Amino acid sequence: MYASGETTEGASSLAPPPLPPPPSPPHDEGEAAPARPRRRFKIKEIVGSGSFGTVFKAADRLLDRMVAVKKITVHTGSAVSIKRCLRELTILRLCR
Numbered sequence: 001m002y003a004s005g006e007t008t009e010g011a012s013s014l015a016p017p018p019l020p021p022p023p024s025p026p027h028d029e030g031e032a033a034p035a036r037p038r039r040r041f042k043i044k045e046i047v048g049s050g051s052f053g054t055v056f057k058a059a060d061r062l063l064d065r066m067v068a069v070k071k072i073t074v075h076t077g078s079a080v081s082i083k084r085c086l087r088e089l090t091i092l093r094l095c096r
Contacts, residue, residue: 037069039061040060040061040062041058041059041060041061041067041069042058042059042061043056043057043058043069044056044057044058044059044066045057047068052070052072052073052084052085052088053070053071053072053073054070054071054073055068055069055070056068056069056070056071070092072085072088072089
């Protein structure tokens with residue numbers, strides 16, 4: 001009981017209303033979402049393949065231009081395979 005004679009039953013109505021859900025991402029259904037590569041890139045053709053994977057010619061729907069997309073294939077989980085894959089990713093990152 002409060003000093004004014006009220007009980008805690010009325011106190012719950014003073015709680016703030018729950019927050020609304022976060023807004024949806026600012027893109028249309030047909031537009032690519034950056035976090036979803038399968039929606040962002042439209043694969044056109046295979047450019048080549050090798051021991052680290054396959055390179056595709058693709059249309060980047062977000063940037064509205066043609067790009068190369070590499071799908072990396074790791075055949076085993078061995079330390080050597082992982083090291084080679086990480087080296088390949090480092091080299092590709094530097095090619096920006």
